[in-house]
Amino acid sequence: MLSKWLPREEKGQSLVELVIVTPLLIFLMIGVFEVGWVLRGYLVLVNVNREITRYAIRPGYMNFSTQTNIDDSWQRIREWVDTAVTGQLPLNFETTDVDDDDPDVGNATLIISHLVADTGFPCEDFSNPAACDCTQFESNPSANPFPQDDLVIHPGMSKFAYQATRIGPEETATGQRETRQNYDEIIASMVAQNNEFNCQILKRGGVPSANNLIITELFYDQPQLFGFPLISNPFTDPVPLYTHTTMRMIGAARSTGASSGDLLKGVDAIGPVCFTYPLLADGTPTGFPTNQKVSITDSGWILWNQDTGSLSDTEFLDYSLQFPQMAVTSFVDPVDSTETLKIGSRVTTISGPQDVRSSLTSLLGQQIIIPFTKNPGDPATVDGFVWATIQSAEDIEPDGGLVSNVKATLTAGSEYFPLPEACQPPN
Numbered sequence: 001m002l003s004k005w006l007p008r009e010e011k012g013q014s015l016v017e018l019v020i021v022t023p024l025l026i027f028l029m030i031g032v033f034e035v036g037w038v039l040r041g042y043l044v045l046v047n048v049n050r051e052i053t054r055y056a057i058r059p060g061y062m063n064f065s066t067q068t069n070i071d072d073s074w075q076r077i078r079e080w081v082d083t084a085v086t087g088q089l090p091l092n093f094e095t096t097d098v099d100d101d102d103p104d105v106g107n108a109t110l111i112i113s114h115l116v117a118d119t120g121f122p123c124e125d126f127s128n129p130a131a132c133d134c135t136q137f138e139s140n141p142s143a144n145p146f147p148q149d150d151l152v153i154h155p156g157m158s159k160f161a162y163q164a165t166r167i168g169p170e171e172t173a174t175g176q177r178e179t180r181q182n183y184d185e186i187i188a189s190m191v192a193q194n195n196e197f198n199c200q201i202l203k204r205g206g207v208p209s210a211n212n213l214i215i216t217e218l219f220y221d222q223p224q225l226f227g228f229p230l231i232s233n234p235f236t237d238p239v240p241l242y243t244h245t246t247m248r249m250i251g252a253a254r255s256t257g258a259s260s261g262d263l264l265k266g267v268d269a270i271g272p273v274c275f276t277y278p279l280l281a282d283g284t285p286t287g288f289p290t291n292q293k294v295s296i297t298d299s300g301w302i303l304w305n306q307d308t309g310s311l312s313d314t315e316f317l318d319y320s321l322q323f324p325q326m327a328v329t330s331f332v333d334p335v336d337s338t339e340t341l342k343i344g345s346r347v348t349t350i351s352g353p354q355d356v357r358s359s360l361t362s363l364l365g366q367q368i369i370i371p372f373t374k375n376p377g378d379p380a381t382v383d384g385f386v387w388a389t390i391q392s393a394e395d396i397e398p399d400g401g402l403v404s405n406v407k408a409t410l411t412a413g414s415e416y417f418p419l420p421e422a423c424q425p426p427n
């Protein structure tokens with residue numbers, strides 16, 4: 001009878017519990033290891049990405065002056081990546097299909113972007129910086145009272161697509177490898193910051209500064225450590241990792257877009273663009289007369305854009321003579337609406353005397369680039385570009401208080417004094 005009330009001896013209970021709990025513990029441990037493995041991979045990837053960016057921003061390492069130099073710059077970065085990794089991650093930028101025998105092939109993609117915001121003078125009265133209200137740029141980031149001297153370049157603009165490159169496959173098992181940067185938002189912020197900074201620095205007697213950024217984005221398919229069943233599946237193995245780094249280019253700190261600057265000196269930090277003035281030479285004679293002054297306004301004055309906004313045609317022309325970057329930033333072909341000025345482009349012309357004497361006088365003795373045409377009219381076709389020099393004030397012929405004609409000596413590009421790549425005929 002007592003045996004009914006005494007506790008029975010239970011054997012093997014702990015063993016049963018251990019059998020039940022052990023797989024769960026193993027599963028959790030593997031999960032911890034996998035998460036730790038991914039975190040380690042991500043931290044290494046962040047470090048590698050930063051080192052790549054630090055390499056790219058140093059003076060002399062990136063050169064955007066010609067397409068060949070740009071390609072060489074991208075290649076130097078590609079070669080340096082292996083040094084930055086030093087075996088910490090098996091990054092492979094091959095664009096071939098994934099090899100079953102080598103799952104690391106094509107597991108990484110690097111996207112490099114270059115953005116330029118050189119706003120020069122923030123306010124129109126650049127002769128009196130003290131009159132510029134710097135608080136407007138802080139309270140209203142979209143404020144840009146004087147955009148005429150701005151030089152804004154980023155790869156989101158079709159004509160500046162060369163300012164970015166992709167190293168590695170466009171797509172892997174984890175998805176597309178497209179940039180995740182909103183270039184329009186970034187450049188708007190850069191313009192606002194550059195305007196505010198230049199406003200403050202000019203008030204202190206300094207010179208305008210340019211804002212050039214390098215953004216590197218690194219994608220990597222991180223394989224799982226153990227590939228344990230249930231944990232490892234097509235949705236979680238490999239693990240897609242992404243990181244990006246933004247740094248300012250060290251060698252592009254001083255603005256060259258101001259009226260006192262020289263844009264051609266800064267082209268290595270800008271790109272292969274054609275900075276030209278809105279004067280149109282007659283290209284119908286064979287060659288150009290050597291050391292002989294010819295009119296560069298008989299074919300008309302050039303407006304880079306038919307839509308001059310709130311400016312009159314004369315005001316737009318006057319600013320174009322002060323800031324040749326308007327040939328890059330404001331140009332729109334009146335026929336097909338393309339935005340890249342090149343040989344074969346059409347340009348809008350206006351005739352008659354213009355109130356631009358002061359801007360032309362500032363160009364005396366300088367060698368400038370102007371287009372020439374063999375098809376005068378409106379619109380006129382750009383058949384090439386040539387060096388021009390307005391040698392003296394007598395070459396700016398007056399008509400009352402206006403300018404009716406401008407003469408200059410013309411010099412075609414040569415081996416010893418070549419035109420910039422973007423102003424030359426395509427190969």
